[in-house]
Amino acid sequence: METLKSLLPDDLKLLIGQSTSENLDLTCSSLMKSCQLLPQFQRVIGQLTGGAALCRKSKESALDWKKKGNECFSEGDYAKALTFYSKALRYAPMDMDGMDDKLVGTLYVNRASALYKIGLFEECIRDCARAITIYPVYSKAWYRRGKANASLQRHESAICDLQISLFMEGSVSGKNQIKEDIQLLLPHRSKATNESDYTKKNEKLHAVLADTKLHCVTTPDKGRGMVSSNDIPAASLIHTEEPLAAIITKSCRETHCHFCFNEVPTDPLFCRSCTIPLYCSEHCLEQAVGCNFVRSNDFSNFQNNLSVELWKYATESISLYHSARENGGDLPEHTHECGGAHWPAVLPPDVVLAGRVMMKSIEKRKLSGGLDKNIETLDFSYSYNKIPPDHKLEMHLYALVLACCLRHYLPSLETSISKFVLLISQIKVNSMAVVHMKSSDEPDLSKKSSDLSAIGNAFTSTVEQVRVGQAIYSRGSLFNHSCKPNVHAYFLSRTLHLRCTEHVQAWYPLELSYGPQIGELDHQERQKMLEDQYFFKCRCIACSELNLSDLVINSFRCSKPNCLGAILGKAYEKLEDDSWLVSAASYCSKLSLPVFQEHKMNICEVAHFLLKKDTLQKIGPGNCLSCCSSLDLSSSTSASNNSLSDICRLKDLILSFVAKDSLISDILISLGDLRSVKHAYSKVVAQAEDDVAETFAMIGQFAHAKKHCQASMEILEKLYHTKHITVAHEWIKLASIDFSLGNPADALRDIMRAEEIFSLYYGSHVAKIFPYIEHFKKELEKIGFVAV
Numbered sequence: 001m002e003t004l005k006s007l008l009p010d011d012l013k014l015l016i017g018q019s020t021s022e023n024l025d026l027t028c029s030s031l032m033k034s035c036q037l038l039p040q041f042q043r044v045i046g047q048l049t050g051g052a053a054l055c056r057k058s059k060e061s062a063l064d065w066k067k068k069g070n071e072c073f074s075e076g077d078y079a080k081a082l083t084f085y086s087k088a089l090r091y092a093p094m095d096m097d098g099m100d101d102k103l104v105g106t107l108y109v110n111r112a113s114a115l116y117k118i119g120l121f122e123e124c125i126r127d128c129a130r131a132i133t134i135y136p137v138y139s140k141a142w143y144r145r146g147k148a149n150a151s152l153q154r155h156e157s158a159i160c161d162l163q164i165s166l167f168m169e170g171s172v173s174g175k176n177q178i179k180e181d182i183q184l185l186l187p188h189r190s191k192a193t194n195e196s197d198y199t200k201k202n203e204k205l206h207a208v209l210a211d212t213k214l215h216c217v218t219t220p221d222k223g224r225g226m227v228s229s230n231d232i233p234a235a236s237l238i239h240t241e242e243p244l245a246a247i248i249t250k251s252c253r254e255t256h257c258h259f260c261f262n263e264v265p266t267d268p269l270f271c272r273s274c275t276i277p278l279y280c281s282e283h284c285l286e287q288a289v290g291c292n293f294v295r296s297n298d299f300s301n302f303q304n305n306l307s308v309e310l311w312k313y314a315t316e317s318i319s320l321y322h323s324a325r326e327n328g329g330d331l332p333e334h335t336h337e338c339g340g341a342h343w344p345a346v347l348p349p350d351v352v353l354a355g356r357v358m359m360k361s362i363e364k365r366k367l368s369g370g371l372d373k374n375i376e377t378l379d380f381s382y383s384y385n386k387i388p389p390d391h392k393l394e395m396h397l398y399a400l401v402l403a404c405c406l407r408h409y410l411p412s413l414e415t416s417i418s419k420f421v422l423l424i425s426q427i428k429v430n431s432m433a434v435v436h437m438k439s440s441d442e443p444d445l446s447k448k449s450s451d452l453s454a455i456g457n458a459f460t461s462t463v464e465q466v467r468v469g470q471a472i473y474s475r476g477s478l479f480n481h482s483c484k485p486n487v488h489a490y491f492l493s494r495t496l497h498l499r500c501t502e503h504v505q506a507w508y509p510l511e512l513s514y515g516p517q518i519g520e521l522d523h524q525e526r527q528k529m530l531e532d533q534y535f536f537k538c539r540c541i542a543c544s545e546l547n548l549s550d551l552v553i554n555s556f557r558c559s560k561p562n563c564l565g566a567i568l569g570k571a572y573e574k575l576e577d578d579s580w581l582v583s584a585a586s587y588c589s590k591l592s593l594p595v596f597q598e599h600k601m602n603i604c605e606v607a608h609f610l611l612k613k614d615t616l617q618k619i620g621p622g623n624c625l626s627c628c629s630s631l632d633l634s635s636s637t638s639a640s641n642n643s644l645s646d647i648c649r650l651k652d653l654i655l656s657f658v659a660k661d662s663l664i665s666d667i668l669i670s671l672g673d674l675r676s677v678k679h680a681y682s683k684v685v686a687q688a689e690d691d692v693a694e695t696f697a698m699i700g701q702f703a704h705a706k707k708h709c710q711a712s713m714e715i716l717e718k719l720y721h722t723k724h725i726t727v728a729h730e731w732i733k734l735a736s737i738d739f740s741l742g743n744p745a746d747a748l749r750d751i752m753r754a755e756e757i758f759s760l761y762y763g764s765h766v767a768k769i770f771p772y773i774e775h776f777k778k779e780l781e782k783i784g785f786v787a788v
């Protein structure tokens with residue numbers, strides 16, 4: 001893209017940089033004229049639409065991987081064989097008009113055999129069923145499935161599979177082997193229960209939506225926004241939604257399903273036209289790729305050879321897979337991207353999403369019988385005019401590339417390039433990052449403090465946030481941002497869930513956080529982040545007033561003995577507004593600073609006191625908001641930085657070597673140094689306390705760990721609020737420390753506090769998202785401590 005940009009004439013670049021949403025038609029047609037003359041532009045389009053065939057299937061590669069898989073299988077390296085067979089399946093052409101169904105069927109059966117050897121019987125059964133669906137007369141597929149069913153004690157199914165396999169087997173020795181296997185199973189036949197459950201139904205999570213009447217209203221300063229016409233109790237689920245389009249994050253491409261974003265199992269499925277995306281199930285494959293690969297083959301010839309029951313069983317085996325696909329319902333979102341270079345690898349996510357949204361609109365219009373192929377702009381807000389000039393140029397170029405590529409796929413597409421530009425800008429400000437919670441392995445609490453790695457594990461990472469994708473939601477994108485949100489957004493697979501974290505009165509704005517929040521960043525940092533990423537100046541309730549968290553989060557402490565005043569850093573130099581200083585003073589009084597305690601003044605009096613004393617000029621960066629004494633900001637900043645890096649270094653040393661007493665006393669000295677320059681409620685002190693607590697927990701000094709964990713929690717409760725999710729994570733850490741200290745009653749109280757807070761954010765999904773909590777409670781139950 002940089003090359004293309006550099007080849008454009010400067011006056012055109014200037015024109016595009018200054019464009020507004022009103023004159024896009026002009027800038028787009030000028031760009032088109034320029035680009036059509038550039039061979040480099042034609043090359044990009046060629047690569048994306050198939051000319052270079054970068055991700056095309058290859059029978060030769062498939063056969064190579066199959067050979068490698070076979071070698072590993074015969075050497076007994078089944079795990080490696082499994083990987084190679086998957087690679088072969090990835091490259092194998094699955095063109096149903098060709099002769100490759102036998103190859104694909106064989107690959108599924110080979111992979112099923114490796115899965116069988118590893119003991120993954122369900123996965124083995126799934127692969128056999130795939131082979132049977134593609135190539136129903138394949139004896140080995142029925143045979144392998146029979147063996148896996150037998151291993152799972154599903155004797156009735158196993159016998160049926162083996163009997164069908166017997167009819168299809170050509171060799172005498174093969175037939176004898178199958179007969180022997182059937183004989184062995186017959187005595188177990190009567191015990192068979194719960195048959196033919198090999199097609200697991202998609203697990204539907206019961207997410208009970210609160211009886212909420214959501215409305216989209218016009219707000220005075222944020223465009224449209226969402227409200228409810230009735231009061232909403234805390235923890236209520238108010239909205240769930242499937243995305244209009246979604247795309248997987250680059251780092252998850254090889255590990256997660258490209259449709260639902262869950263981790264792929266050991267038997268992934270692949271796109272039938274290209275070698276890039278992988279899917280976790282037939283359902284996801286169908287949703288993404290859309291075509292049906294079921295073949296009838298000459299299976300019906302066998303009807304006369306099979307008993308009525310067996311024939312019914314065999315046809316049901318296949319029809320179950322038919323219906324799994326037919327019930328998909330949604331429109332395929334990847335099909336148009338196959339053929340050349342993989343679009344998501346070459347184009348930015350916003351652009352790929354724009355293509356998917358566009359194709360979906362076209363498909364929907366076709367299905368509803370619409371004749372007009374010119375797609376209207378979607379109903380999302382956009383901030384095109386506020387976008388920096390360089391971004392506008394990029395958006396133009398990508399819009400042109402996307403339009404040309406889609407026209408290659410759909411020559412009748414008439415949508416103008418300017419609509420593509422607007423769509424990309426809409427996606428930029430309306431799409432959401434899809435984040436999944438990944439739970440680490442459960443720590444074995446039964447080992448108690450003797451197993452420090454387990455406790456350390458509990459302390460550090462019970463859950464980790466993984467950004468798995470980016471998606472756009474029609475209704476979800478109508479929720480505005482607040483730095484103090486009352487709605488929490490989370491995702492199960494790719495389904496958006498919105499839940500109120502507090503009681504919200506009817507018609508009060510329902511707002512979630514787009515990223516920055518009070519307690520995480522100060523007012524200025526939040527404003528900057530939102531302007532850079534979403535091109536708007538935040539006007540949320542939390543940004544319209546100065547609050548305690550914003551004052552102390554990055555502040556220094558007053559050097560005067562006994563003064564608890566906050567001293568703002570250099571970043572605040574720009575703020576010279578009187579009203580800001582008055583509220584700053586008011587917050588100092590909320591901090592119960594000594595000078596105001598003595599005078600017993602209320603907030604207004606504090607402000608007047610400061611004004612009367614003509615101290616306003618002295619209150620600002622570098623001066624204590626309580627007693628006005630000044631501080632050398634440069635030396636305090638470097639002292640704070642030094643202490644922080646010392647704490648980091650010492651923590652690493654203590655954890656990598658045998659913990660030396662001197663190192664432990666050094667880390668405590670550094671923490672003390674940090675506390676002597678930074679305000680007691682500043683974020684870095686909370687982080688440092690947490691680091692020191694973790695260090696002590698890892699070396700088994702749990703009493704010290706507890707003290708520092710509590711110190712960290714005390715600060716976080718001030719910066720956020722007592723029921724914030726960040727505080728819940730601290731309660732989890734405290735629970736594991738209390739457990740290690742031999743205080744199960746305290747541990748139970750801690751874990752219940754954590755659960756209570758998490759429930760506000762995740763409701764009934766807490767157990768699914770934080771399995772650790774259930775596990776912890778069960779461990780406590782075993783020793784007689786039960787949650788009431």
Ligand SMILES: C[S@@+](CC[C@H](N)C(=O)[O-])C[C@H]1O[C@@H](n2cnc3c(N)ncnc32)[C@H](O)[C@@H]1O
Pocket residue numbers: 221222223224225380381383429430477478479480481482534535536537538539540
């Ligand atoms: C995802 S949309 C939200 C719905 C939007 N208000 C609408 O009318 O479609 C994001 C846009 O809403 C506006 N917005 C959202 N939260 C805001 C806030 N806290 N302050 C100011 N504008 C906000 C900005 O224009 C932003 O680009």
